[in-house]
Amino acid sequence: MAKIKTIGILTSGGDAPGMNAAIRAVTRSGICNGFEVKGIYRGFDGLINNEIRPFTTENVSGIIMQGGTILKSARSKGFMTPEGRQKAYENLRNEGIGALVVIGGNGSLSGARIFAEEFDFCCVGLPGTIDNDLYGTDSTIGYDTTMNTIVECVDRIRDTAQSHERIFFVEVMGRDAGFLAQNSAIASGAEAAIIPEDSTDVDQLARFMERGIRKSKKSCIVIVSESPKCGALYYAERVRKEFPNYDVRVSILGHLQRGGRPTAHDRILASRTGVGAVEAIMQGQRNIMVGIRNNEIVYVPFSDAIRTDKPLDMKLIKVLDELSI
Amino acid sequence: MAKIKTIGILTSGGDAPGMNAAIRAVTRSGICNGFEVKGIYRGFDGLINNEIRPFTTENVSGIIMQGGTILKSARSKGFMTPEGRQKAYENLRNEGIGALVVIGGNGSLSGARIFAEEFDFCCVGLPGTIDNDLYGTDSTIGYDTTMNTIVECVDRIRDTAQSHERIFFVEVMGRDAGFLAQNSAIASGAEAAIIPEDSTDVDQLARFMERGIRKSKKSCIVIVSESPKCGALYYAERVRKEFPNYDVRVSILGHLQRGGRPTAHDRILASRTGVGAVEAIMQGQRNIMVGIRNNEIVYVPFSDAIRTDKPLDMKLIKVLDELSI
Amino acid sequence: MAKIKTIGILTSGGDAPGMNAAIRAVTRSGICNGFEVKGIYRGFDGLINNEIRPFTTENVSGIIMQGGTILKSARSKGFMTPEGRQKAYENLRNEGIGALVVIGGNGSLSGARIFAEEFDFCCVGLPGTIDNDLYGTDSTIGYDTTMNTIVECVDRIRDTAQSHERIFFVEVMGRDAGFLAQNSAIASGAEAAIIPEDSTDVDQLARFMERGIRKSKKSCIVIVSESPKCGALYYAERVRKEFPNYDVRVSILGHLQRGGRPTAHDRILASRTGVGAVEAIMQGQRNIMVGIRNNEIVYVPFSDAIRTDKPLDMKLIKVLDELSI
Amino acid sequence: MAKIKTIGILTSGGDAPGMNAAIRAVTRSGICNGFEVKGIYRGFDGLINNEIRPFTTENVSGIIMQGGTILKSARSKGFMTPEGRQKAYENLRNEGIGALVVIGGNGSLSGARIFAEEFDFCCVGLPGTIDNDLYGTDSTIGYDTTMNTIVECVDRIRDTAQSHERIFFVEVMGRDAGFLAQNSAIASGAEAAIIPEDSTDVDQLARFMERGIRKSKKSCIVIVSESPKCGALYYAERVRKEFPNYDVRVSILGHLQRGGRPTAHDRILASRTGVGAVEAIMQGQRNIMVGIRNNEIVYVPFSDAIRTDKPLDMKLIKVLDELSI
Incomplete structure (x- = not known):
């Protein structure tokens, strides 16, 4: 050689x-x-x-x-x-x-x-x-820069969510891996994260949200990994149907996460x-x-x-769960 | 009294x-x-x-x-x-x-x-x-805070737009008034702004974009005021149809503009x-x-x-036009 | 011609x-x-x-x-x-x-x-x-960028000032004109501003500070225009002498204000x-x-x-004064 | 129990x-x-x-x-x-x-x-x-927040350093540990770092700076860990004496690093x-x-x-050295 x-x-x-x-x-x-x-x-x-x-x-x-x-x-x-x-x-x-x-x-x-x-x-x-x-x-x-970009955006969204007592579904990147969604949910103090590694049904989500809503702050933020079928719009629609008196909004962060x-x-x-x-x-x-x-x-x-199954630490779900009470 | x-x-x-x-x-x-x-x-x-x-x-x-x-x-x-x-x-x-x-x-x-x-x-x-x-x-x-939030977001989007040589339609708030769109377009160095005060047809837009595309940087950003019918998605779709070889993306900034x-x-x-x-x-x-x-x-x-027609300074259109050459 | x-x-x-x-x-x-x-x-x-x-x-x-x-x-x-x-x-x-x-x-x-x-x-x-x-x-x-840089810095300094219940003298640029000091004091919620246009004696300063100290927060921030003789270090020294049980610190923001x-x-x-x-x-x-x-x-x-006496709006002193109670 | x-x-x-x-x-x-x-x-x-x-x-x-x-x-x-x-x-x-x-x-x-x-x-x-x-x-x-605060500040200082072709000594916290100085120097693209773990004589510093000065950009940034005797002011004074035609400035970041x-x-x-x-x-x-x-x-x-000698990775010195050419 x-x-x-x-x-x-x-x-x-x-x-x-x-x-x-x-x-x-x-x-x-x-x-x-x-x-x-x-x-x-x-x-x-x-x-x-x-x-x-x-x-x-x-x-x-x-x-x-x-x-x-x-x-x-x-x-x-x-x-x-x-x-x-x-x-x-x-x-x-x-x-x-x-x-x-x-x-x-x-x-x-x-x-x-x-x-x-x-x-x-x-x-x-x-x-x-x-x-x-x-x-x-x-x-x-x-990854670290995008995490901080997401957290800054969610900090902003929380300002308006709290002022209007709304529920926000915020969609972040990470189609195949929930690192961004799970960790940004912890870092931004969100009420829940919906990630590809873990199936979330609407009942479960409703429990999270009701717990959040019972709290004094009455607003709620859920971070959702982007997904062709089950993204933020999908979950917002489901929640709107089952809880028609909640004021539900969607924010799709999109490409600004890359820059x-x-x-x-x-x-x-x-x-x-x-x-x-x-x-x-x-x-x-x-x-x-x-x-x-x-x-x-x-x-x-x-x-x-390049193995495609880098594991998300499932203990993080417990962290998010305990801290959003 | x-x-x-x-x-x-x-x-x-x-x-x-x-x-x-x-x-x-x-x-x-x-x-x-x-x-x-x-x-x-x-x-x-x-x-x-x-x-x-x-x-x-x-x-x-x-x-x-x-x-x-x-x-x-x-x-x-x-x-x-x-x-x-x-x-x-x-x-x-x-x-x-x-x-x-x-x-x-x-x-x-x-x-x-x-x-x-x-x-x-x-x-x-x-x-x-x-x-x-x-x-x-x-x-x-x-207003000033939201302007800066938009400009920060567009700065980020420009990073990825230039890296991938894409055209972005970025939708901002201001359903009835183009202050945010027009001024954030100037401040972010965008190629064009589509505002409620000024009708924009796709031909006109195409001229702006081709001018942008001819430049060395080959990416292009258009700021669009939100609108029930003619928002960023609408214009992106029109451009995709007429210029199928452009790589067109949409970013809707949404509620993070409020916080x-x-x-x-x-x-x-x-x-x-x-x-x-x-x-x-x-x-x-x-x-x-x-x-x-x-x-x-x-x-x-x-x-x-509360008069509903606070005028946008139309000279700003000339400023944006001259600076995006 | x-x-x-x-x-x-x-x-x-x-x-x-x-x-x-x-x-x-x-x-x-x-x-x-x-x-x-x-x-x-x-x-x-x-x-x-x-x-x-x-x-x-x-x-x-x-x-x-x-x-x-x-x-x-x-x-x-x-x-x-x-x-x-x-x-x-x-x-x-x-x-x-x-x-x-x-x-x-x-x-x-x-x-x-x-x-x-x-x-x-x-x-x-x-x-x-x-x-x-x-x-x-x-x-x-x-000017606007520097104002925001100063305010971001003072926001940070307030975090630590409150945590340790300290008095900070923060020196900002503007040797001959108090615009930066006066306005950044209002914007950052500081207790007082010391500017070239208005003489400040230590007694007066002490009154401001005592008013601040009596409040629940017990920390205090004073913005000082840079000055060859009477900058932040000078005032800090004077206050330390007269109020030896205050914990007084100085922060000189310096050249980062320009960038x-x-x-x-x-x-x-x-x-x-x-x-x-x-x-x-x-x-x-x-x-x-x-x-x-x-x-x-x-x-x-x-x-x-280039006339060298652009006036500072003295009503701003009243604004700062009323809002720091 | x-x-x-x-x-x-x-x-x-x-x-x-x-x-x-x-x-x-x-x-x-x-x-x-x-x-x-x-x-x-x-x-x-x-x-x-x-x-x-x-x-x-x-x-x-x-x-x-x-x-x-x-x-x-x-x-x-x-x-x-x-x-x-x-x-x-x-x-x-x-x-x-x-x-x-x-x-x-x-x-x-x-x-x-x-x-x-x-x-x-x-x-x-x-x-x-x-x-x-x-x-x-x-x-x-x-630590991570402070690192980012320092890097943002040095990014700002570099703007003015390059505009005026100046040499800046920027003093950061970390009296006993060079983590902040060494890593922020790498992250901000500084020319050198002076840390407690590694003695720096002025000759050595001069070599770094001359290397920087020979480059097209003609400005130079050195990050210095705070020190009672050998902080940024000390090194600036030494350099001013030995290289009287350099335009040397000092910036002490101070308490804003904590917030x-x-x-x-x-x-x-x-x-x-x-x-x-x-x-x-x-x-x-x-x-x-x-x-x-x-x-x-x-x-x-x-x-x-609490052992007081957490080691700094000395390979980082090589990283900084190679990247500041």
């Missing part, structure tokens, strides 16, 4: 706050350790379309606090085909790129894994997703794992995701990282 | 950030000037249902920075009937309240006006609405007009709204304040 | 949030109206040293929400000399610049005024200063006055500052704008 | 954001599990002076998002004497309190430990300190450990601090928690 001289970086999938801090860290640590660094635009599509440019330390100046990703992101259909991946491989070869750092979530790291095996190519992943659904790392880049300045936590996670990715390449590691567990850098094989 | 010894305060209609600062100002300035002060809960409904409690300076301690209203708010059906207003009047008499301060928007001040005329009662209004649609005051309590800590501007506006309301009562003023114009306290007769 | 084809822009003096929004507005409105636009770096020094570059609409893309100034700023000694101004004039001529937009405060607009008279050159000013001490405009670019994302208000003020500056140039106006009064664009002769 | 029926709570030492969330969690979880709960005001002093009141779920309503501590805090001299602790013990007995939850930092938990041993009393600690210097827990309540709304992370940490404290009491645990390690609740004996 030839010595790696050039590192390519891309961001892929849904964007997450802190991706820019990760790009900065890989670029600067790479250059500091003698590599050339190239930025690949628009995710795997840009790899296929050869949207690749050399990066200097200045390309990443002043981006540590910016949301989004200066490299743009996309979900690539082309990369799902062997022809697409072949083209991507040729472009990497032509550019002299010997290692590819992929910043993204489950789908993106799955793509990196397939590519790495197909072409025996050095791929290193960074956990970049607001959903926190990657194994082997205590949290993912973007914003990354928190201190996400900037540090991105910086440390970015430096860790360059170290991993220097150590000859490959086809691993760099994470942090118990405050230490860890290398997690792709196959472990 | 007997000397006024006791002032009653209520908040009515949609809640607005800064209402608590106004309650605090009326209470403290009232007490400081020798009045007794009583808080009336749940707007005009609370007046009818006699939900009235004496207030001390401590009741309003630590609330200047809180969103919502500690007095709760509601839209009252009872107060629209002569019987409801009669009951309200009797409760005021029984409580010894000689002047009523109403903090609210158009509908609430209209209610106060009718009541004032019917019973020859001293009513003083404070402009409490996020919509900025009251005449005679440069801005209303809550949050009031800005410095709204706290000062609320504090100054609250003190102004007590002064007005002491001067024998009645049936006026206290506002600020050109940095001076003004008394605006209710009949002027 | 030859037709003006090219507009130069610079920022000068202490930086203020919203300067970038103003640079963007002048640049885009200028280009939109057929002018060439050139950015001048590092204030008047850059004019003397010929640090001038052509600007396109893209140079100002994405800066509306950034604090500071992409054109950098400085206080120029060279421009105070006739030789410096002569050099500046020659550079403007060589670059073909026919109108100069200066974004800055009192000192910067004074410099622009002298230059304009000396060389009969078209200078247009924008009010860019956090101090709000320019005549003829209701507020200056940066941060501009508020909606400052972005709109900067955008509207920036468009107004280009309009003024097209109308043949010169040697004026563009401001906003009573929500309308106004042109204020430099000689009026 | 008699069955514990009543839990007392107090906050002690420097206040930290999230203490209120912890008070809420202990109170509600306690009541939910059949205990009576009593709040003790002003730390150990309040225990000695018998400032103890019964708490209901409503006493802690709406406080999860408030900075500071509703129970007030103080550093108690009386509790350092055997007589003081004897009085405290008698008051606990008279109030029927069988378990004491102490929310505080190193000094407070040391006090709890001595008391627990002296009177064989059930004490449970929660890690409430912004300094993150307690063993056995991944982070402490308040503010707690972040999502701190609210969750406080909520989970608060519930954990009640569980610990029910399990018969005593004289332990409840922490979270690796996302699991842990019980840490007081003697371990």
Whole structure:
């Protein structure tokens, strides 16, 4: 295996706050350790379309606090085909790129894994997703920022909920994983959370709500994970039918959950794992995701990282339950 | 006319950030000037249902920075009937309240006006609405905070819009008045605003968007005033049909626009007009709204304040147009 | 007088949030109206040293929400000399610049005024200063953002002041003008403000504080305008001596007051006055500052704008006094 | 040992954001599990002076998002004497309190430990300190909020530092532990950190700064842990002497670092450990601090928690070093 001289970086999938801090860290640590660094635009599509440019330390100046990703992101259909991946491989070869750092979530790291095996190519992943659904790392880049964005929004909604004594169903991201919903419910002092990991029937919900309504404050907030069928609108409709004298409202937080300045936590996670990715390449590691567990850098094989059933701590349900009395 | 010894305060209609600062100002300035002060809960409904409690300076301690209203708010059906207003009047008499301060928007001040005329009662209004649609005051309590909330949200949405090169239609409050949409579009650097005061056809919108899309950044944000028929969803659907290769998304900001800590501007506006309301009562003023114009306290007769056509400065459309090139 | 084809822009003096929004507005409105636009770096020094570059609409893309100034700023000694101004004039001529937009405060607009008279050159000013001490405009670019920064900081300090029942002297900017101190005291619910416009002796201060201390909350916050001799440290020392059993602390907010994302208000003020500056140039106006009064664009002769005694509304002292009981 | 029926709570030492969330969690979880709960005001002093009141779920309503501590805090001299602790013990007995939850930092938990041993009393600690210097827990309540407050402040300072091309020494809390300085330097993209764990001479600092100054941005930010002798003012003075042509400024963040709304992370940490404290009491645990390690609740004996040498990860110095090139 030839010595790696050039590192390519891309961001892929849904964007997450802190991706820019990760790009900065890989670029600067790479250059500091003698590599050339190239930025690949628009995710795997840009790899296929050869949207690749050399990066200097200045390309990443002043981006540590910016949301989004200066490299743009996309979900690539082309990369799902062997022809697409072949083209991507040729472009990497032509550019002299010997290692590819992929910043993204489950789908993106799955793509990196397939590519790495197909072409025996050095791929290193960074956990970049607001959903926190990657194994082997205590949290993912973007999750903490999104948590704080949700909590700020719910703090605002509570102001008006209490003033008008209303019931709000607030829908948050996390279609397949309830981390955001469950934890933001605890952090915002919500009365209940409805998450994919735990079935909630309307009777059960009604019990929560009546408990909330009996309290002096007479308003109630329920956080709901987004869902094609059973989102906030669905539950609001059900409650309206069964309790016609409640004043029920819905708020769907939507895409604003993806943006914003990354928190201190996400900037540090991105910086440390970015430096860790360059170290991993220097150590000859490959086809691993760099994470942090118990405050230490860890290398997690792709196959472990992308297991799709990262468990939610069910004790959190008890915490929410006891604290919303 | 007997000397006024006791002032009653209520908040009515949609809640607005800064209402608590106004309650605090009326209470403290009232007490400081020798009045007794009583808080009336749940707007005009609370007046009818006699939900009235004496207030001390401590009741309003630590609330200047809180969103919502500690007095709760509601839209009252009872107060629209002569019987409801009669009951309200009797409760005021029984409580010894000689002047009523109403903090609210158009509908609430209209209610106060009718009541004032019917019973020859001293009513003083404070402009409490996020919509900025009251005449005679440069801005209303809550408007500046909501503007900043919207701009923060659009800043976040822009991060993800640029990362994915998407078109976003962002729906904001202001069903009957485009102040929020037009000004937040300027402040957030949006490409266009769709407001009730100015008809927008899809061709026109397409021109704006193509201009935006031709630019290097390739993303585009359009702010839309909420509307039962022609909101953000409507325009997104139209654009999707005519430009099927654009990636179009919708974000409806909803109730989070009502909450949050009031800005410095709204706290000062609320504090100054609250003190102004007590002064007005002491001067024998009645049936006026206290506002600020050109940095001076003004008394605006209710009949002027609630005219429903406060004009939007159409030069702002030119500002937005020139700056989104 | 030859037709003006090219507009130069610079920022000068202490930086203020919203300067970038103003640079963007002048640049885009200028280009939109057929002018060439050139950015001048590092204030008047850059004019003397010929640090001038052509600007396109893209140079100002994405800066509306950034604090500071992409054109950098400085206080120029060279421009105070006739030789410096002569050099500046020659550079403007060589670059073909026919109108100069200066974004800055009192000192910067004074410099622009002298230059304009000396060389009969078209200078247009924008009010860019956090101090709000320019005549003829209701507020200056940066003032509203700084007000909100101060209020957020004081909100935080109050948390710890109340927890420990301490007295805090918080020093804010505004050496020559008490706008920031007086208004932030009202907005943050402080017990008193010490401002340059109004002498405060320690006895008087003690009365305020004792009134605060008698209240249930037992903590007290006094906002102090910065001052070489009588700043927060001075008053804290005096109070410590006279009331040795109070727990007195000082917080000097310092330079963080200058930075941060501009508020909606400052972005709109900067955008509207920036468009107004280009309009003024097209109308043949010169040697004026563009401001906003009573929500309308106004042109204020430099000689009026820079009068150094913009009055603070003394009624605000009554507002603060009544509300801190 | 008699069955514990009543839990007392107090906050002690420097206040930290999230203490209120912890008070809420202990109170509600306690009541939910059949205990009576009593709040003790002003730390150990309040225990000695018998400032103890019964708490209901409503006493802690709406406080999860408030900075500071509703129970007030103080550093108690009386509790350092055997007589003081004897009085405290008698008051606990008279109030029927069988378990004491102490929310505080190193000094407070040391006090709890001595008391627990002296009177064989059930004490449970929660890690409430912004300094993150307690063993056995991944982070402490308040640390994450303070980190974000510092990073927001440094983001603001960078705006003005870059505009004026200045060097800033920013002093942050953490007299004995460099967690705040080191990590906030990484998160804010600072050029260097000066921490108690690692000696920094001026030559070394000069190397860092010259590296920063050579870069295009020409401004430089150094984060300094507060120190009686070698704080930000000391280093600024040294640098001014050796590099007289640099424009050097100092910003001391001070007490605003203690306040503010707690972040999502701190609210969750406080909520989970608060519930954990009640569980610990029910399990018969005593004289332990409840922490979270690796996302699991842990019980840490007081003697371990208060060891005064929690190590800073020295690899972080490498991260900062590589990323500031």
